[in-house]
Amino acid sequence: MSLKRTLAITKKQFLSIGHDPRSLALMILAPIMAMLIFGFAFGTQPEHVKVVIVNHDHGTLASQFINKINHTDLDITTSTNKSEAKNQVKNGQSVAAIIFPNDFTADALPRLAPRGGQLLPPKGTKITVFLDTTDQQLSAVVNSSLAAASQKMESGSGSSLPITFSTDYAFPKAKDAGYINYFAAGIMVFAITVFTTLLTLLAFVGERTSGTLDRLRITPANETEIVVGYELAFGAIAAVQGILLLAVAYFVYHILIIGSVFLAGLLIVLTAIDAQIIGVLISAAAKRESQAVQFLPFIIFPVFLLSGIFIPVQSLPNWLRPFSYVLPTTWAIDGIRDVLLRGWGLSHIWPHLLILLGFAVILSTLAIVGLKRNRQ
Amino acid sequence: MNTDSQKKTLTFDNVSKTYGDITALNKLSFSIAEGELYGLIGPNGAGKTTSIRLLLGLERPSEGRIEILGHSPSNRAHYSEIGYMPQETSLYIELTVEENLELFGRLYGLDRSALKNKISELLAFVELTERRKTVVANLSGGMKHRASLAVALLPEPKLLILDEPTVGVDPELRQGFWSRFAEMQKKGITILITTHYMDEAAHCHRVGLISSGHLIAQGTPNALLKESQAKNLEEAFLKLIKREAIK
Ligand SMILES: Nc1ncnc2c1ncn2[C@@H]1O[C@H](COP(=O)(O)OP(=O)(O)OP(=O)(O)O)[C@@H](O)[C@H]1O
Ligand SMILES: [Mg+2]
Numbered sequence: 001m002s003l004k005r006t007l008a009i010t011k012k013q014f015l016s017i018g019h020d021p022r023s024l025a026l027m028i029l030a031p032i033m034a035m036l037i038f039g040f041a042f043g044t045q046p047e048h049v050k051v052v053i054v055n056h057d058h059g060t061l062a063s064q065f066i067n068k069i070n071h072t073d074l075d076i077t078t079s080t081n082k083s084e085a086k087n088q089v090k091n092g093q094s095v096a097a098i099i100f101p102n103d104f105t106a107d108a109l110p111r112l113a114p115r116g117g118q119l120l121p122p123k124g125t126k127i128t129v130f131l132d133t134t135d136q137q138l139s140a141v142v143n144s145s146l147a148a149a150s151q152k153m154e155s156g157s158g159s160s161l162p163i164t165f166s167t168d169y170a171f172p173k174a175k176d177a178g179y180i181n182y183f184a185a186g187i188m189v190f191a192i193t194v195f196t197t198l199l200t201l202l203a204f205v206g207e208r209t210s211g212t213l214d215r216l217r218i219t220p221a222n223e224t225e226i227v228v229g230y231e232l233a234f235g236a237i238a239a240v241q242g243i244l245l246l247a248v249a250y251f252v253y254h255i256l257i258i259g260s261v262f263l264a265g266l267l268i269v270l271t272a273i274d275a276q277i278i279g280v281l282i283s284a285a286a287k288r289e290s291q292a293v294q295f296l297p298f299i300i301f302p303v304f305l306l307s308g309i310f311i312p313v314q315s316l317p318n319w320l321r322p323f324s325y326v327l328p329t330t331w332a333i334d335g336i337r338d339v340l341l342r343g344w345g346l347s348h349i350w351p352h353l354l355i356l357l358g359f360a361v362i363l364s365t366l367a368i369v370g371l372k373r374n375r376q
Numbered sequence: 377m378n379t380d381s382q383k384k385t386l387t388f389d390n391v392s393k394t395y396g397d398i399t400a401l402n403k404l405s406f407s408i409a410e411g412e413l414y415g416l417i418g419p420n421g422a423g424k425t426t427s428i429r430l431l432l433g434l435e436r437p438s439e440g441r442i443e444i445l446g447h448s449p450s451n452r453a454h455y456s457e458i459g460y461m462p463q464e465t466s467l468y469i470e471l472t473v474e475e476n477l478e479l480f481g482r483l484y485g486l487d488r489s490a491l492k493n494k495i496s497e498l499l500a501f502v503e504l505t506e507r508r509k510t511v512v513a514n515l516s517g518g519m520k521h522r523a524s525l526a527v528a529l530l531p532e533p534k535l536l537i538l539d540e541p542t543v544g545v546d547p548e549l550r551q552g553f554w555s556r557f558a559e560m561q562k563k564g565i566t567i568l569i570t571t572h573y574m575d576e577a578a579h580c581h582r583v584g585l586i587s588s589g590h591l592i593a594q595g596t597p598n599a600l601l602k603e604s605q606a607k608n609l610e611e612a613f614l615k616l617i618k619r620e621a622i623k
Contacts, residue, residue, distance in 0.1 A: 211466030215527075218432050219483040220456045 022285075023294055030297035037305045037320075046315030048075040049141045052085045052094045059105020065127075065163075068149040068156075073141055086130050089170045091348075092338065096142045097130040108161050124162035132170040134341040136182060137312050173258050174341045181256050184249045185264075185336035186309030189329050192241055192268060193275040196234055197299050200279030203230075205292045208283065213371075223371040227280060227364055231273050238272025239265060258343035267335045267349075270356035274328035277363040284370050303329045328359040382409035384443070385535055385566040386431060391440030393426055393589070400426040402589040403440070408568060408582075413561045415580035416570045417613065423589040424570040425463050428539055431568075432460060445535060454534075456484060461528035463539040463570075465520040469513040473504055473523045476512060477530065484531040498526040501556065503549060518544045525553070536560065538569045542576060554579050574610040583609075585616055592620040 017024055051074050055062045069076065077094070079085040085097035101107075107125035112118070129146065133139045146165060154160055169175045207213035216226055242265045249255045257264075278299065286292035305311065306320065307329035316324060324330045335352030338344040346353075387407040393400045401423045408414045416424050429435045430442055433449035445454040467476045474495065481491040499505045502522035512520060525541050536557075542550045554576065561567055569580070577583050578597045585593040585600070593600060593616045597609060604619075606612035 210469070211462050211464045212468055214429075214432075214434050215460070215462060215466045215480075216483070217434065218455055218458060218460050219480060219531075220452070220485060221483045222452065 020291070023291055026291075026294040026297075030294065033298065033301060037301050046137050046141045046312050047072055048314060049073060049138050049145075050075045050077070050094045050314070051096045051098055051142060052077050052079050052088050054079050054082050054085045054097060054099045056082075056102045057100045057104035058102055059109075061105035061108055062100035064156075065100070065149055065153055068152040070145055070148065073145045086170070089130050089132050092132070092342070095132050095135070095138045098142075098146070099128040099130065101125065101128075108163055122162045124164065126164045126166045128166050128168060130168045130170060132342075133176075134171055134174045134182070134337060135312055136179060138314065171258075171342050173343070174256060180253045181341055182337065183309065184253065184255045185340060186307070186333050188242070188245045188249065188268065189271050189307070189332045189336065190303060190309055191245065192238055192272050193303055193329055194296075194300055195241070196238060196272045196275040197279040197282075198293075198296060200230065200234060200276045201283050201286070201292045201295070202289055204280050204283035205286050205289050209288060217371075223368045226371070227277070227367050230280065231276055231360075231364070234276040235269050235273050238269050241272070242268030255340065257340050259339035259345060263346065263349060264336050264339045267332050267339070267352065267356065270353065270360065271328060271332040274332075274356060274359045274363065277360065277367050280367045281363065281370065303327060306330070308333050328356055331355045331359075382411075384408065385410045385412070385445060386568070387441075387443045388427065388431075389441040389443075391427070391430065391437045391442055393423075393430060393435070394438050400589055401430070401437070404586070404589060404591055405440075406584050406591050406594060408566060410566055411561065411564050413557065413567045413579070413581045414569070415577045415583045416568065416586060417572075417574075417577055417583055418570075418586035419617070422586045424586060425539055426589075427586075428460075428537055428568070428570070431537070432458070456531060457534040459528045459531050459533035459536040461525050461538045461541050463543075465512070465524050467512045467520065467524055467527065470511060472509050472511050473499070473515070473526075474508040476523065477526060480527045481530050486530070494530060498529055501529075501552070502526045518546065518549075521545055522549070529556075533565060536565055536567045538567070540570050540572065542571060542573060550576075574608065574613060577609050585613065587617055587620055592616060 017027075053066060053076055055066065055078065057063070066076070079088070079097075082097075082099055085094075085099070088094040089097050104125050104127075107123040110119045110122050113120050127146070129142065131139050131142060150161075150163055153163070174181070204213075207216070213226075217223070245268075246257070246261060246264060250257055282295045282299075283292060286295060302323065303309075306316065306324045307313075307327045308324065313321060313324045313330060313334075331352050335349050335356075338349060338352070342348075384407045388404050391401055391404045404423065404427060416427065418424055426435075430437050431444055431449055433451075436450075442449050445457060447454050468479070471479070477495045477498065478491065481494065486494060495508075496505070499508050502525055504519060504522055504526065507515065507519065512523060515523065521541070521544055525538070528536065528538065528541075538557075542553055545553065550573075557567055557569070558579065571577060580597065582594065582596055583600060584591055593603065595603065600609065600612050600616070601607075604612040604615040606615055
């Protein structure tokens with residue numbers, strides 16, 4: 001082994017990096033970005049979990065209790081109507097409805113005996129929690145905040161209060177849904193997104209570098225036909241992948257499939273189409289395959305950390321959350337969870353479909369305009 | 377051949393193209409008449425490929441005006457009337473020769489049976505019939521070039537643009553290529569061809585000599601020989617370039 005030759009190879013590598021400032025920038029930026037997003041996303045507990053409180057208490061104890069609830073953990077709105085509050089949970093607007101009964105105070109405190117001035121022990125009271133357990137990280141925050149508030153009440157009053165919780169489930173079939181049910185949608189969307197973006201990115205960079213794209217462009221085929229042609233191919237591949245992934249999730253992990261498999265599949269196909277066009281768009285910025293691959297971290301980390309796969313979007317820091325909503329994957333994952341765990345149908349899911357479709361239309365238009373501008 | 381009286385198939389009018397500080401084309405002007413077989417000759421980096429890319433609308437000129445088949449290059453209307461063979465192979469290397477031909481044939485709008493006939497005819501012409509099921513990646517360099525030419529000949533073009541079609545092709549087949557080009561020209565197809573082989577330039581009706589992005593001489597091969605008082609085109613080419621350099 002010759003050191004001189006070895007160093008010549010080393011030097012060549014530095015030279016090619018030096019000729020390629022973009023690669024250098026990406027090499028430095030990608031890990032920093034990953035670190036930052038990881039830190040911000042995982043560094044925070046789920047917070048601002050939306051709950052709705054119905055306080056029917058004639059006394060003041062419920063208000064005291066509510067004041068003890070940590071208002072950072074739970075984002076509280078109030079309602080006077082029990083069934084309306086429950087509907088909010090069923091619609092996914094709130095994670096829980098917390099209901100205090102009429103005689104909450106009366107039943108929690110010692111009462112006067114009907115005859116004579118004797119004090120009888122309290123009758124005991126209960127808070128009804130109408131809970132959505134499809135996202136267990138969020139429902140866990142509700143439970144722990146209520147338990148903490150209850151403890152504070154007791155240490156405040158110096159005695160134990162006879163308050164119990166009774167939990168009703170908004171989606172009874174998902175009552176015992178394990179984490180896998182929650183993650184399954186995220187992992188599927190993540191896998192399909194990364195795979196599809198990478199594949200189109202490489203295919204399109206190949207089209208550009210090999211000259212085939214130029215050759216296509218001087219046939220009667222126009223840019224729209226080229227982009228839509230690709231979309232159909234990747235949409236079809238994604239449909240097959242989606243079916244396989246759902247099958248694995250169902251047969252191996254026994255995930256709950258309460259809603260329509262077809263609807264979940266449709267969401268996956270739209271996800272792939274969005275991912276594909278993102279690949280086409282990035283390909284415009286890459287001159288070679290090696291550059292293309294360097295863009296991948298900029299897809300993987302945001303999708304992984306910001307689209308609600310592990311960390312509920314609700315619990316991201318306020319300034320980071322808007323980034324979640326401009327990722328198609330956030331909508332796809334949310335929609336697939338709604339279908340699989342809540343059993344929601346088209347009447348609830350159409351906004352998700354529309355948003356994913358909107359992404360496809362807007363991104364495709366950008367890709368097509370980009371290709372056209374490149375030509376003239 | 378008096379080109380002024382004839383209809384122009386393509387025209388370059390004072391066209392310049394710069395990439396950063398590199399001037400690829402410098403006030404290039406020439407035109408090709410309908411039905412002509414025109415050879416664009418010049419050293420490496422002279423601007424031959426650049427002119428073709430501008431002509432096809434793949435890039436925009438920095439200055440000047442180009443017209444092709446009566447349109448601006450960015451107009452798509454004429455795309456079905458052009459056959460184009462790029463200098464680089466530019467085929468889908470993971471597809472077979474036949475699959476490449478089928479793809480581009482469909483894009484040119486050939487129907488199934490016409491396409492089938494056309495493909496077998498072209499495969500026979502470029503002598504790749506036996507290799508039609510081979511993926512392009514596994515062809516030899518010259519074979520790739522031949523497959524690329526076959527794709528360029530798929531449409532029934534009014535104008536055929538060939539960027540060094542004979543590079544790396546063996547002499548016998550090269551001769552076959554040129555008789556095909558001559559045949560197509562006789563059918564009224566206009567052909568623009570670039571080459572480094574001077575003996576090939578002799579097949580052209582007119583030759584344009586381009587150097588540093590500028591046209592330095594143009595005429596029939598005989599006229600160029602006379603002008604430079606050279607024995608053959610190779611010598612004429614070298615003399616004309618030297619004369620330009622002295623100027
Ligand atoms: N994309 C580009 N960016 C920068 N410079 C370019 C680009 N394309 C071409 N050039 C430059 O333009 C000049 C003309 O190149 P062109 O490819 O037209 O030459 P050519 O006559 O076809 O040469 P050859 O006979 O080697 O094929 C060269 O100096 C080349 O470096
Ligand atoms: Mg060239």
